[in-house]
Amino acid sequence: MDIDPPSVTAGPPPARPLRRDAQRNRDTLLAAARRAFAEEGLGASLEQVAKQAGLAIGTLYRHFPTRLDLVQAVFADKLGVWYEAAERAVVMDDTWEGFCFFLETMCELQSGDRGFSGLAGTRLPEVACLAGTQTRIHELGIRIVERAQEQGTLRPDVTPEDVAFVIWSVGRVSEATQDVAPEVWRRHLYLLLEGFRAGRVHPLPVPSLTPEQLYEAMARPGDLMGRTP
Amino acid sequence: MDIDPPSVTAGPPPARPLRRDAQRNRDTLLAAARRAFAEEGLGASLEQVAKQAGLAIGTLYRHFPTRLDLVQAVFADKLGVWYEAAERAVVMDDTWEGFCFFLETMCELQSGDRGFSGLAGTRLPEVACLAGTQTRIHELGIRIVERAQEQGTLRPDVTPEDVAFVIWSVGRVSEATQDVAPEVWRRHLYLLLEGFRAGRVHPLPVPSLTPEQLYEAMARPGDLMGRTP
DNA sequence: GAAAAAGGGGAGGGGCCCCTCATGTTTCCG
DNA sequence: CGGAAACATGAGGGGCCCCTCCCCTTTTTC
Numbered sequence: 001m002d003i004d005p006p007s008v009t010a011g012p013p014p015a016r017p018l019r020r021d022a023q024r025n026r027d028t029l030l031a032a033a034r035r036a037f038a039e040e041g042l043g044a045s046l047e048q049v050a051k052q053a054g055l056a057i058g059t060l061y062r063h064f065p066t067r068l069d070l071v072q073a074v075f076a077d078k079l080g081v082w083y084e085a086a087e088r089a090v091v092m093d094d095t096w097e098g099f100c101f102f103l104e105t106m107c108e109l110q111s112g113d114r115g116f117s118g119l120a121g122t123r124l125p126e127v128a129c130l131a132g133t134q135t136r137i138h139e140l141g142i143r144i145v146e147r148a149q150e151q152g153t154l155r156p157d158v159t160p161e162d163v164a165f166v167i168w169s170v171g172r173v174s175e176a177t178q179d180v181a182p183e184v185w186r187r188h189l190y191l192l193l194e195g196f197r198a199g200r201v202h203p204l205p206v207p208s209l210t211p212e213q214l215y216e217a218m219a220r221p222g223d224l225m226g227r228t229p
Numbered sequence: 230m231d232i233d234p235p236s237v238t239a240g241p242p243p244a245r246p247l248r249r250d251a252q253r254n255r256d257t258l259l260a261a262a263r264r265a266f267a268e269e270g271l272g273a274s275l276e277q278v279a280k281q282a283g284l285a286i287g288t289l290y291r292h293f294p295t296r297l298d299l300v301q302a303v304f305a306d307k308l309g310v311w312y313e314a315a316e317r318a319v320v321m322d323d324t325w326e327g328f329c330f331f332l333e334t335m336c337e338l339q340s341g342d343r344g345f346s347g348l349a350g351t352r353l354p355e356v357a358c359l360a361g362t363q364t365r366i367h368e369l370g371i372r373i374v375e376r377a378q379e380q381g382t383l384r385p386d387v388t389p390e391d392v393a394f395v396i397w398s399v400g401r402v403s404e405a406t407q408d409v410a411p412e413v414w415r416r417h418l419y420l421l422l423e424g425f426r427a428g429r430v431h432p433l434p435v436p437s438l439t440p441e442q443l444y445e446a447m448a449r450p451g452d453l454m455g456r457t458p
Numbered sequence: 459g460a461a462a463a464a465g466g467g468g469a470g471g472g473g474c475c476c477c478t479c480a481t482g483t484t485t486c487c488g
Numbered sequence: 489c490g491g492a493a494a495c496a497t498g499a500g501g502g503g504c505c506c507c508t509c510c511c512c513t514t515t516t517t518c
Contacts (some may be wrong), residue, residue, distance in 0.1 A: 019485055019494060047475060056497045061477065121405065158420070165417040168405050169398030176350065176397050188394040191387070192421050248515055251465060276505060285467045290507065292465095 026063050028053045033074050037115025042071060042122070044115075072130045075119050078109050079133050082120075086140035095144075096153035100193065102144050103163070104186075107170045111185055112178045117171030121164075166192060255292050257282045262303050266344025271300060271351070273344075301359045304348050307338050308362050311349075315369035324373075325382035329422065331373050332392070333415075336399045340414050341407045346400030350393075395421060 018026065032053035036044035046067065050060040064070035085105035092098035110117040124131040141163055148154035169192065174185040247255065261282035265273035275296065279289040293299035314334035321327035339346040353360040370392055377383035398421065403414040 021484065022495060025496080045475065046477090057476090058478080058498065059496055062495070065477095067476095162416065162420065164405075165398075165402055165420065168401045169394075169417065169421075172397045172401035173394055176393075187391070188398065191391065191394065192398075245464095248464060250514065254466080274505065275507090286507080287468065287509085288466050294507095296506095 022063075025053075025055055025059055029055065029060055029063055029070075030073055033070050034115075037071070037074055038113040041114040042067075042118040046070070068125070068128060071115070071119065072128060075116055076130060078113075078116050079119075079130055079137075082106055082109055083133055083137050083140075086137050086144065090140050090143050090147065094153075095148040095151040099144055099148045099154055102141065103166050103193075104189065106167065107174070107185060107189055110167070110171050111174045112182060114171075114175055117167075117175065120167050121171060251292075254282075254284055254288060258284065258289055258292055258299075259302055262299050263344075266300070266303055267342040270343040271296075271347040275299070297354070297357060300344070300348065301357060304345055305359060307342075307345050308348075308359055308366075311335055311338055312362055312366050312369075315366050315373065319369050319372050319376065323382075324377040324380040328373055328377045328383055331370065332395050332422075333418065335396065336403070336414060336418055339396070339400050340403045341411055343400075343404055346396075346404060349396050350400060 017023075029049065032049045033044075036049045036052065046060055047057050049070075050057045053060075060070075064073065082105065086102055089098040089102035089105075092101065106120065110120060124134050138160075142160040145154065145158070145160045145163065149156050149158075166189070170185050170189055173188045177184045246252075258278065261278045262273075265278045265281065275289055276286050278299075279286045282289075289299075293302065311334065315331055318327040318331035318334075321330065335349065339349060353363050367389075371389040374383065374387070374389045374392065378385050378387075395418070399414050399418055402417045406413045
């Protein structure tokens with residue numbers, strides 16, 4: 001039987017399992033944080049998160065000493081989904097389809113989740129345990145772009161860096177429209193991929209915003225400015 | 230000589246000219262606010278604005294009782310420029326050029342100015358004196374789109390509401406990149422107009438971000454999350 | 459140049475939030 | 489079952505910000 005050697009240079013210590021109540025509270029906190037980040041972005045109030053979870057603020061800090069710890073715990077799975085999509089995309093026969101699949105999956109993850117949009121547009125600090133995943137996704141993204149260009153399905157003069165435009169812009173459009181037309185970001189993505197130009201018309205995937213929807217989607221002034229009595 | 234009639238139902242009261250010191254302070258405050266809004270968006274701290282202007286917070290509130298008052302005073306001119314661009318665009322012979330001119334001017338106004346980006350994506354309350362200008366710009370935008378579609382230079386299946394995508398997305402891209410490559414938003418705008426698709430290649434207007442620039446442009450984690458000691 | 463009017467100052471109340479820590483409670487394990 | 493270890497609690501110090509209000513200073517006006 002293997003004698004557990006007095007951890008010479010082990011990485012994470014054995015990590016004894018959590019107490020039952022602690023595990024339950026941790027899950028509750030994660031659920032509350034997921035909601036809060038989705039609705040308000042990565043800057044959501046941690047005191048509100050704790051309150052929504054029905055727990056004290058000190059409990060939150062015991063489980064997640066820094067905001068980054070909480071962010072990583074909340075988004076580890078979504079980042080994993082994105083990574084798997086990149087792995088699938090990079091081996092697709094149709095490289096254009098792979099390119100679109102990579103981007104569309106990412107945007108689906110972003111849609112309705114300001115937190116993930118923020119994370120996707122945020123360079124994680126090297127110390128973050130999720131930084132590795134982010135880096136690998138980035139590398140796969142480069143390959144996806146290169147393959148599509150080698151096969152001539154993607155403009156030769158775009159670069160992998162241009163992909164960031166998609167992250168930023170769809171994140172913003174989705175943020176603005178999610179409450180009023182949660183799928184309309186696809187229209188934006190499609191326009192970004194196909195272009196506004198007349199001719200060669202592939203029909204757009206979802207209907208446009210109606211004027212009323214647009215009105216609702218524009219940032220409510222009260223959110224940004226003091227009321228005007 | 231015209232007898233000033235005891236203002237029967239006049240609109241704004243005669244509005245006596247400001248005292249000299251008051252006018253000077255007002256200008257100083259506007260300059261400080263312009264900087265603060267440009268750098269931090271419409272949510273910039275008013276206490277900081279006053280401090281930057283070297284004036285007391287009470288003075289700021291005397292001149293601009295609400296944040297909206299200050300916002301309108303700061304951005305009235307930019308909104309005017311946008312409006313004039315729309316007027317020019319709507320009568321251009323080449324309707325596609327008009328469409329592009331309208332959007333590009335707007336994006337130039339947005340670039341490097343988070344405040345104006347926010348304002349462009351914000352529905353002003355009816356009471357705001359700038360709301361009329363915003364509405365007229367919106368109407369001109371509709372005409373610009375319709376003309377381009379009648380002339381067959383713009384996809385028939387886009388709507389005036391889709392123009393909001395440009396406002397939101399260029400605003401976000403510009404915000405992310407302004408410190409590192411302040412012109413690269415043009416590349417995004419161009420891609421949005423022309424499309425990522427291979428073939429029919431019009432060269433892109435400015436170079437892509439380098440990987441290093443991209444790294445710098447991604448939101449600094451410290452801005453969003455607590456430090457990780 | 460003195461009174462009236464306009465403007466400027468800034469302390470302070472209230473709110474929200476971050477994060478810590480001393481104290482009290484639950485779980486686990488022998 | 490009993491005690492040690494793990495965990496939960498929430499008041500409280502510190503920070504930033506919004507906005508008000510009363511009193512003092514400057515400008516204008518006659």
